[in-house]
Amino acid sequence: MEQFEVGIIGGGLAGLTAALDLSQRGYEVVLWEKQGFPHHKVCGEFLSTEIAPYLKQLGAQPPSAIAIEHLRLSAPSGAIAEAKLDMPSWGISRYYLDHFLAQKAQAAGALLRTKVSVEKVAPQKSGFQVHTTDGLYHCQVLLGAMGKRSALERALRSPETIPPQKTPFLGIKRHYRASIPLDTVQLHNFPGGYAGISAVEGGRVNFCYLIDQKQLQRYGGVAGVEARLLPQNPHLAQFLKQAEPLMERPLTISNFTFAQRYPVSQGIPFLGDTAGLIHPFCGNGMAMAIRAAGLASELLDIHWQADKLNSFAGAYQARWKRHFKRRLHFGRQVSPLLGRSGLSEWGMRLIKTSPALLRYGLRQAHGSPFSSLRHGA
Numbered sequence: 001m002e003q004f005e006v007g008i009i010g011g012g013l014a015g016l017t018a019a020l021d022l023s024q025r026g027y028e029v030v031l032w033e034k035q036g037f038p039h040h041k042v043c044g045e046f047l048s049t050e051i052a053p054y055l056k057q058l059g060a061q062p063p064s065a066i067a068i069e070h071l072r073l074s075a076p077s078g079a080i081a082e083a084k085l086d087m088p089s090w091g092i093s094r095y096y097l098d099h100f101l102a103q104k105a106q107a108a109g110a111l112l113r114t115k116v117s118v119e120k121v122a123p124q125k126s127g128f129q130v131h132t133t134d135g136l137y138h139c140q141v142l143l144g145a146m147g148k149r150s151a152l153e154r155a156l157r158s159p160e161t162i163p164p165q166k167t168p169f170l171g172i173k174r175h176y177r178a179s180i181p182l183d184t185v186q187l188h189n190f191p192g193g194y195a196g197i198s199a200v201e202g203g204r205v206n207f208c209y210l211i212d213q214k215q216l217q218r219y220g221g222v223a224g225v226e227a228r229l230l231p232q233n234p235h236l237a238q239f240l241k242q243a244e245p246l247m248e249r250p251l252t253i254s255n256f257t258f259a260q261r262y263p264v265s266q267g268i269p270f271l272g273d274t275a276g277l278i279h280p281f282c283g284n285g286m287a288m289a290i291r292a293a294g295l296a297s298e299l300l301d302i303h304w305q306a307d308k309l310n311s312f313a314g315a316y317q318a319r320w321k322r323h324f325k326r327r328l329h330f331g332r333q334v335s336p337l338l339g340r341s342g343l344s345e346w347g348m349r350l351i352k353t354s355p356a357l358l359r360y361g362l363r364q365a366h367g368s369p370f371s372s373l374r375h376g377a
């Protein structure tokens with residue numbers, strides 16, 4: 001059985017950032033990821049720069065992100081509201097960013113076991129036994145960063161903390177070559193969902209939408225939706241007319257929930273979406289995943305050095321709530337506002353007459369710039 005100080009389940013943004021941070025702090029880290037790198041993920045790829053100071057601390061600021069400073073929002077009819085973002089964001093693909101962080105984590109000394117799934121976890125008197133498709137491991141500390149819909153998360157939670165209902169939504173994403181304003185993220189509503197358009201590195205444009213599955217059935221699948229439903233919004237019609245797909249098929253994701261979750265189970269701190277998925281309309285799940293990794297790494301280091309590992313998970317839970325509870329609550333309020341028929345014309349008129357409302361919403365969903373405490377810093 002292989003022995004490690006820290007084991008991390010899942011190599012998305014949360015797991016990879018924690019692997020990088022903890023390796024830099026001198027811990028022996030193993031991370032299991034069921035896929036290989038690089039790979040595409042369904043995501044709007046719009047990253048809040050609240051985590052820029054932290055990534056800089058880690059020496060992991062992605063060199064090729066696109067700076068985004070404006071938001072353009074439209075109702076299904078095409079009526080538009082615009083705002084300057086209080087904090088700029090980055091357009092960066094998951095294909096690039098996850099791979100970049102994986103390379104950084106490896107260079108810092110983390111052992112990345114890719115194409116390996118964690119199948120079962122058995123808490124021990126001291127630490128955890130981890131059963132994977134690659135064999136048996138023992139870790140003193142275990143972090144769960146396995147995303148928003150892992151069967152393992154359900155197995156690790158007690159029945160009363162398993163998030164209940166799933167959303168009726170499906171996420172669909174594809175990269176295109178298209179001419180768009182590079183400094184603007186566009187969110188266009190259509191009956192039954194909304195689509196985000198933003199530039200990412202390499203001259204690519206990410207097109208990602210969330211759609212009620214009933215609409216998908218009604219329009220006979222993705223091709224029908226893209227030919228007949230999305231173009232009902234004139235901005236989407238214009239985009240789809242000129243955009244050239246760079247991926248043969250779109251990626252899709254379903255069976256996720258925005259319902260409340262808990263950030264710790266069986267003594268295992270959960271990071272990123274496993275602790276709670278914020279509505280993608282808030283555009284902040286990626287930054288929250290990276291931030292949670294920073295919080296967990298900092299607290300683990302403090303508790304390890306003080307020989308108080310028993311209180312690490314509880315301290316993480318309290319800190320997680322301080323940083324994320326309000327935002328997740330806001331995201332859950334936003335969700336029904338978008339409703340099954342997309343942002344209503346009424347909602348758009350309200351935003352247009354009171355632009356401060358949009359800025360208030362953006363502030364509720366986003367956090368202040370974050371960096372982590374480090375010894376000697």
Ligand SMILES: Cc1cc2nc3c(=O)[nH]c(=O)nc-3n(C[C@H](O)[C@H](O)[C@H](O)COP(=O)(O)OP(=O)(O)OC[C@H]3O[C@@H](n4cnc5c(N)ncnc54)[C@H](O)[C@@H]3O)c2cc1C
Nearest residue numbers: 010012013014034044045046118147171272273284285286
């Ligand atoms: C449609 C949509 C659009 C979005 N758009 C945006 C956006 O524009 N901006 C933004 O900030 N956020 C956005 N988000 C949210 C964002 O994608 C997530 O918050 C972010 O990916 C969370 O990262 P994570 O590391 O927690 O999870 P993930 O990136 O999902 O990583 C989890 C990893 O764990 C692995 N894994 C799972 N189970 C196991 C196992 N048993 N063993 C080994 N590995 C395992 C998976 O393969 C995966 O790689 C969007 C979400 C959706 C659904």
